Amino acid sequence: MKTPVKIAVSGAAGQISYALLFRIIAGDLLGPDQPVSLSLLEVPQAVGNLEGVAMELADCAAPLLQDVSCHSDPERAFEGADLVFLVGAQPRGPGMERRDLMEVNAGIFSVQGRALNAAARRTVKVLVVGNPVNTNALITRANAPDLPPENFAAMTRLDHNRAVSQLAARTGRRIREVEGVIIWGNHSTTQYPDIRHATIGGQPALELVGHAWYEQTFIGTIQHRGAEVIRVRGKSSAASGANAALEHMRDWVFGLPAGRWTSMAVCSDGSYGIEPGLMFSYPVEIREGRWRIVQGLAIDDFSRERIRASEGEILRERDMVRHLLP
Numbered sequence: 001m002k003t004p005v006k007i008a009v010s011g012a013a014g015q016i017s018y019a020l021l022f023r024i025i026a027g028d029l030l031g032p033d034q035p036v037s038l039s040l041l042e043v044p045q046a047v048g049n050l051e052g053v054a055m056e057l058a059d060c061a062a063p064l065l066q067d068v069s070c071h072s073d074p075e076r077a078f079e080g081a082d083l084v085f086l087v088g089a090q091p092r093g094p095g096m097e098r099r100d101l102m103e104v105n106a107g108i109f110s111v112q113g114r115a116l117n118a119a120a121r122r123t124v125k126v127l128v129v130g131n132p133v134n135t136n137a138l139i140t141r142a143n144a145p146d147l148p149p150e151n152f153a154a155m156t157r158l159d160h161n162r163a164v165s166q167l168a169a170r171t172g173r174r175i176r177e178v179e180g181v182i183i184w185g186n187h188s189t190t191q192y193p194d195i196r197h198a199t200i201g202g203q204p205a206l207e208l209v210g211h212a213w214y215e216q217t218f219i220g221t222i223q224h225r226g227a228e229v230i231r232v233r234g235k236s237s238a239a240s241g242a243n244a245a246l247e248h249m250r251d252w253v254f255g256l257p258a259g260r261w262t263s264m265a266v267c268s269d270g271s272y273g274i275e276p277g278l279m280f281s282y283p284v285e286i287r288e289g290r291w292r293i294v295q296g297l298a299i300d301d302f303s304r305e306r307i308r309a310s311e312g313e314i315l316r317e318r319d320m321v322r323h324l325l326p
């Protein structure tokens, strides 16, 4: 029997976690022979609901589930954690300005960053899912100075998956045939879904779908897909968000085949002219549990303008919470 992997999940009584936790204990994250120990974090007023989620997890009689614990103290929740999903965040309330939202969440993620710094394993992988993801991940990382910056990522995998799915649907091809999509920048409406390096069945994607559809329909569809799901479903994306979080973490742990990449918001090292230190979505290759930003891709004026615009938005977000950065 393998040693259980300890997985901490914040916002564990929320809707994304409700779609995520049951897949984790079914083996969808780490495989069918890897036991897991779940450590769930919620705000104190939701710990009651969380106990209900823990009862349901127990009621699955999942052979891979070693144990479940429920917490309202981040340091207790993250103690010895190998993998952490930071899903919990404060949603935008009525009359709340974007700046207020940034501040409240920066407060939450600075506390959680310090708790990770104190209690998590030094090899921990931390995926931030709660919005605004790029800035929340920046705050978390900055408050965990004893952990390597490469242990932190923010999720743009849902945007990436949406882009792949739209391309497959447009061309009538299979999902597996779509490769080389990139989400650059912020997980927001300034994100730049780039298909200039993408192929479908080995053929250039841009040629197959045409510049007009790409520029006038595709980019906006991906940028606004989250809002469109809310409009149609009446609630924000949950199962697709959980699926993206699971795929992001699974690829981070197990790696990608040589020559393949995915999109992750990671700490910029200045690649493609982005300000070092920002959490920026890039194409990344992953080997042996470590991501590396794909280098040397040609960036034309069309792409550069959009990548810069998204960087500008992340810089403005950072400036709003600068006083909370140590």
Ligand code: NAX
Residues within 6 Å of the ligand: 010, 011, 012, 013, 014, 015, 016, 017, 041, 042, 043, 046, 087, 088, 089, 090, 091, 108, 128, 129, 130, 131, 132, 133, 155, 156, 157, 158, 159, 187, 226, 236, 237, 238, 241
């Ligand atoms: P829910 O409101 O259903 O759940 C969030 C949970 O987080 C709540 O149970 C709440 O009590 C808890 N929480 C709040 N503050 C907390 C804290 N300080 N510590 C621990 N728990 C805390 O939201 P859900 O639909 O699950 O979405 C979670 C987050 O994911 C939101 O911020 C959402 O905007 C974000 N998303 C990010 C996506 C991405 O692509 N990066 C896509 C999906 C989703 O929109």
